Amino acid sequence: MTTAASGSWPLGVFPGSSAAAPRPAAASLDDGGPARILMVSARFFPLAGGVETHVYETARRLAARGLRVDLLTTDTTGALPARDHLDGVSIIRVPAWPRGSDVRFAPRIYDVIAAGRWDIVHVQGYHTFVAPIAMDAARRAGLPFVLTFHSGGHSSPLRRAVRGAQRLALRPLVNGAARLIGVSRYEADFFSRTMGVARHRFHVVPNGGELPRPAVGRTRRSGDRLIVSIGRLERYKGHHRAIEAMPHILSRLPGARLRVLGEGPYERPLRRLVARLGLADAVTIGGIPSGDRRAMADLLASADLVVLFSDYEAHPVAVMEALALGRKIVVSEAAGLAEIVAEGRARGAPPACRAEERARLMVEMMEEGPIPEAVALPTWEDCVDSLLSIYRDALGRERDATRAAGV
Known part of the structure; x- marks a missing residue:
């Protein structure tokens, strides 16, 4: 193959x-x-x-x-x-x-x-x-x-x-x-x-939600924060909401960076949004080669926060993988994502909230102390x-x- x-x-x-x-x-x-x-x-x-x-x-x-x-x-x-x-x-x-x-x-x-x-x-x-x-x-x-x-x-x-x-x-x-x-x-x-x-x-x-064991350790400067927005590059996946929150996040965390992780037909509109907001130095967009599960594990393990602001998910595999690695998660409180929020495994953002409010939730989640221990999951x-x-x-x-x- x-x-x-x-x-x-x-x-x-x-x-x-x-x-x-x-x-x-x-x-x-x-x-x-x-x-x-x-x-x-x-x-x-x-x-x-x-x-x-x-x-x-x-x-x-x-x-x-x-x-x-x-x-x-x-x-x-x-x-x-x-x-x-x-x-x-x-x-x-x-x-x-x-x-x-x-x-x-x-x-x-x-x-x-x-x-x-x-x-x-x-x-x-x-x-x-x-x-x-x-x-x-x-x-x-x-x-x-x-x-x-x-x-x-x-x-x-x-x-x-x-x-x-x-x-x-x-x-x-x-x-x-x-x-x-x-x-x-x-x-x-x-x-x-x-x-x-x-x-x-x-x-x-x-x-x-298992992934291969990630590489030990990471090398980022003190004060840096890595946010990963996961999902195929479709509008309904909500990556644009994470990008729109970044100017507000950067005003509080100048070292924050966003990785939009995925591939798909909505890439060009997302890149235009990044350019319009002047975020070229803070936002990168791109997927991981299909099947490279270890690279996925390494990237998620290095994230301070993983987000999915999708309009609809039933039970997203990528969120389960991030949870299994003990990552902090913020998701839209909609459809099956609301079930994950209700179980206490993620923080929920109202689907219609403004970029400022979404940014506040993301910053609070990143600053709420140490990364949690991996939780028992299916x-x-x-x-x-x-x-x-x-x-x-x-x-x-x-x-x-x-x-x-x-x-």
């Missing part, structure tokens, strides 16, 4: 993967030998993001426990291999269109699922054309399927406007799922309410334990239904 930034990856090797080794292989999900799991995700490495990280961290651990795991994903470029392997997971890529959009229309998803022989299909993410195609294919093939919503915001007013209609259109397929998963209580409550699906059908399986192993339980339950109910039908 390759990325534009990091060059070739040896097959089966992912640079800088989480330090915690996967647990030994577990027993099969039933008495019929190793279970065959198909995960379906619209995007995967070398593209970076929270869902991609979730899929990678869970799929490789399931494979390490003795399950056969295949990953079906899409490619809008035509440049990635149709077949690949990564840490025990077989990867199947099919074309998707249009190239410059995230809707990911990929009709061959249906063909692959219909022709395959899996015990269970796990659809990761609901917001592209991949999800309904995969759910319909699994239903018609008689395969039980699980859906994890992995909901997120969007910068397009049109896309936000049609989300309600999209949920209604998906409801018949969602009702056919063997199990439904939210990555937070907020997400499970939200989709139960807006799709009219009974709440008891949802399981909550939070994201993990791990990727916990996540996999929950998935195994869900798969076993779904397959058990499928067998019971088959016996009851006399098949």
Whole structure:
């Protein structure tokens, strides 16, 4: 596998993967030998993001426990291999269109699922054309399927406007799922309410947050403060709010610096904002090469404050990673982020607050004494334990239904 930034990856090797080794292989999900799991995700490495990280961290651990795991994903470029392997997971890529959009229309998803022989299909993410195609294919093939919503915001007013209609259109397929998963209580409550699906059908399986152990020590001048704003460069992620707070922060902390950590289509407007506010010496914008988890750990570990002023997050992986490293966090008190605030793991900023107020909260958080100790958080192993339980339950109910039908 390759990325534009990091060059070739040896097959089966992912640079800088989480330090915690996967647990030994577990027993099969039933008495019929190793279970065959198909995960379906619209995007995967070398593209970076929270869902991609979730899929990678869970799929490789399931494979390490003795399950056969295949990953079906899409490619809008035509440049990635149709077949690949990564840490025990077989990867199947099919074309998707249009190239410059995230809707990911990929009709061959249906063909692959219909022709395959899996015990269970796990659809990761609901917001592209991949999800309904995969759910319909699994239903018609008689395969039980699980859906994890992995909901997120969007910068397009049109896309936000049609989300309600999209949920209604998906409801018949969602009702056919063997199990439904939210990555937070907020997400499970939200989709139960807006799709009219009974709440008891949802399981909550939070994201993990491990990163490789960061390098020891850092070399910055006394008085310097590093703030990291995390997330893909989309308007709804709120990086502009962190940038707008910087003039007020600099008036109190002249040594403060902001790193906007991410890549995406909103980079040019953010750079124009930096130039307009005269912050070229205080703000840098750029991502970390896809898959370089150690570089991510080193950067987050060096931060005095990590912020995410997003309009919508269900349970952001990057925030969990920063928390696992004991970083101080300020987030918008909105959607699933409000759940993290309510748990006392982050400071909340009202979504509509002014730049001065946001800056005050950020400075107060940085000056509230020593960096906190890393807190106990869900791990990727916990996540996999929950998935195994869900798969076993779904397959058990499928067998019971088959016996009851006399098949």
